[in-house]
Amino acid sequence: MDRLADTSLVGGERVDATDHCLAGIARLSNEVKDAASYIPTYDQRIYAEAIKALQDKLSETRAMVEPRPKFSFKTKKNPSAVSLADAAQLAVEGRRHIPGYNSSPGTSSVGSSAAQTPNYPSTPLNEPDRQLQPRAEVAPTSIPALTVDNAEKLKPEEQVTPFAAPAVSSVTVNNHYGLHIMLPASGSTATVPASITSLRHCVVDMSIPTVNGKPYASLAVKGVKESLLVCGQIDGPAHITGVENSIIVVTCRQFRMHNCANVDVYLSSSSNPIIEDCTNIRFGRIPRVYALDQDCPDLDCWNQVEDFKWIKPEPSPNWSLISQDDAVAEEVWAEIVPGGPGWSLDDILRAIKIVKA
Incomplete structure (x- = not known):
């Protein structure tokens, strides 16, 4: 980590060095996970705090040595704006209330862009590998106990x-x-x-x-x-x-x-x-x-x-x-x-x- 600032950006050398640091921290974390069955709780705390300190130090180091991003304008969506799909849905709903108007048979409703994508819980650090098990969808408004x-x-x-x-x-x-x-x-x-x-x-x-x-x-x-x-x-x-x-x-x-x-x-x-x-x-x-x-x-x-x-x-x-x-x-x-x-x-x-x- 101390040598990241002196590592060249040319050819992706600094990226490779950063990935090497991340891999080392992950390896230490996995070793602690494997030893959790026989090391005392107090030692687990010490190791977890040490790994967390390494992660924080790497984040701080990357923030100091990585070049500043170029200035650019960011587009911020107006909260009151609606998408084309939402506008189409509103138009369909509005016409249904006009006397004498009948929607054509077989017309399907337009999905709203406000629908949220389900979240998937990821396997936490230092926990058993569950990649081979099916993931259950979690509704955005529902948090499991x-x-x-x-x-x-x-x-x-x-x-x-x-x-x-x-x-x-x-x-x-x-x-x-x-x-x-x-x-x-x-x-x-x-x-x-x-x-x-x-x-x-x-x-x-x-x-x-x-x-x-x-x-x-x-x-x-x-x-x-x-x-x-x-x-x-x-x-x-x-x-x-x-x-x-x-x-x-x-x-x-x-x-x-x-x-x-x-x-x-x-x-x-x-x-x-x-x-x-x-x-x-x-x-x-x-x-x-x-x-x-x-x-x-x-x-x-x-x-x-x-x-x-x-x-x-x-x-x-x-x-x-x-x-x-x-x-x-x-x-x-x-x-x-x-x-x-x-x-x-x-x-x-x-x-x-x-x-x-």
């Missing part, structure tokens, strides 16, 4: 890594037993709501899609037992309802918990967390591996919990802080929780003390 759904109980040893479209309207993980679910980087390409419902004995990691500044708009968790939920970054509120014997890791603006029992919450929140009708809830600071670089400890309200069902001046007996002895170690979050060869689902749940050793 990413759903990891299962109506039947699955075997504990089965693993799920769902494929996600480049643009989704929501992210949903629903009705699973005994699975380790990791959403890929394409699980969220925009600020969309996320929900996790009806899980038991599972590990769900939704943090990877939010690494590059793409937080979920909101989070709703309901009906979860004996599970670990790594929820990533939430731009708005996180509503937790009916969770038992589980651990939740989340960064959000607002945290609301209802009807929960025996739950450890590793939290970063810009407002005071609120609990209601809860028992034995423990709060701890967000682990370093999931913390944002711009997090300011002085503005984090993770331990300023308010119990709406405890109005007495004494501290609420329904919540407490996680002691240093009971907290999950940082190396467990970084090395064991992401999974990989040698670490089963039960190994992870034992390491974070959801399942007793």
